[in-house]
């Protein structure tokens with residue numbers, strides 16, 4: 001084993017083969033603190049050529065690699081197993097923005113660039129890179145592509161998959177595939193980039209990507225709206241889309257409990273409305289030109305929703321600062337739950353029209369399974385994607401609650417799948433949901449996935465044990 005580490009040191013330099021347990025620690029855990037892995041080393045190549053050489057050496061000796069970016073993923077896909085036999089490869093030194101092309105509306109960036117840096121680089125040329133999520137100050141392009149991240153603007157701009165035009169990938173044998181095409185149209189066979197997007201590092205190391213940019217909206221309007229029930233959310237969404245010419249960029253639902261948790265635990269968060277409501281939506285619409293009329297359309301749509309009982313109260317942001325403070329409520333929910341004890345996470349999606357039925361059935365089912373449980377459903381209702389998180393009953397033992405993770409996520413997943421939904425809308429599979437796939441995917445689909453893996457990574461060195469369940473006899 002010393003031999004391989006020496007060979008890797010010769011490629012990336014001694015300082016970039018980290019073996020000290022203290023220095024490795026930031027690369028070995030998941031953001032939620034549920035998993036703590038062990039690794040032989042953390043290797044940080046400084047170029048695409050170095051990455052290819054690192055992978056080539058690992059392939060030669062069958063050394064397993066765990067691709068790691070910002071480590072903010074929710075399914076422990078970038079955390080090594082406890083065996084201590086894997087090597088973590090992190091591309092955070094590949095952090096160049098290679099090309100910005102405002103006329104082609106594209107940007108070519110390396111895998112280690114942090115999402116906020118991409119957003120800012122787009123902003124500097126008066127363009128928008130619309131991918132946006134709570135971890136954007138840490139998550140890196142390689143990880144966002146590996147996870148096919150979603151976030152708050154999927155409704156208008158799509159998820160990461162929709163925002164990538166081309167990829168550069170180091171394949172599991174060390175070859176470099178240069179698919180960095182900045183083309184809107186290209187029908188030259190199978191569109192291979194889509195295999196690597198959302199592959200959770202199981203097919204290769206993405207080293208760079210061509211990303212789509214958009215015109216920067218000149219006007220954005222944000223409102224925090226009290227609604228009587230989730231059905232009203234869908235009616236409001238439909239009205240907003242029609243009234244604004246499909247200009248709704250975000251449409252997030254929050255249950256009352258999520259707001260209460262945020263107010264209780266996160267500094268600076270307050271209830272923007274005077275009376276409590278069982279449900280809320282955070283709505284954002286944006287337009288290419290700044291006009292009084294656009295705000296009026298937004299206000300009128302909200303006013304008519306209130307007249308019809310679809311909304312019961314609303315606050316409209318009058319400035320960017322006010323809009324940010326409304327968004328702070330949404331972004332505070334995840335952190336706030338930690339103060340209330342154990343929280344079991346779900347990331348389901350159902351057809352948008354089925355969200356009210358999903359919420360009703362899932363709330364009933366989890367209360368039956370665990371009386372006193374405190375569900376905290378919130379999230380991207382405009383995409384049918386609900387984070388149906390389950391906080392422990394008051395006074396319950398945290399460890400006892402967390403021990404019921406599989407059982408209680410199973411209850412929620414069963415409701416989602418019965419309604420034609422999915423058990424993972426945007427967080428992926430990783431280690432946490434791997435063994436659930438045979439129960440939710442047709443056998444033929446899993447067979448094809450295994451075939452793709454075997455073709456591209458025949459030695460199985462890329463993130464083994466993640467995403468694909470082991471074949472059982």
Ligand SMILES: Cc1cc2nc3c(=O)[nH]c(=O)nc-3n(C[C@H](O)[C@H](O)[C@H](O)COP(=O)(O)OP(=O)(O)OC[C@H]3O[C@@H](n4cnc5c(N)ncnc54)[C@H](O)[C@@H]3O)c2cc1C
Nearest residue numbers: 069070071072073077134140142143144146150200201206
């Ligand atoms: C507060 C908070 C809010 C979040 N909100 C959202 C949200 O709204 N929507 C959402 O979808 N997610 C969300 N997430 C989850 C997370 O931010 C995303 O999954 C993100 O894509 C992870 O990026 P990362 O850089 O941290 O990658 P990591 O977690 O390090 O890795 C993610 C996956 O990509 C693989 N990978 C890493 N680098 C590469 C590479 N170079 N090539 C190939 N594969 C690679 C890893 O092996 C792993 O499978 C949130 C997380 C937090 C902490």
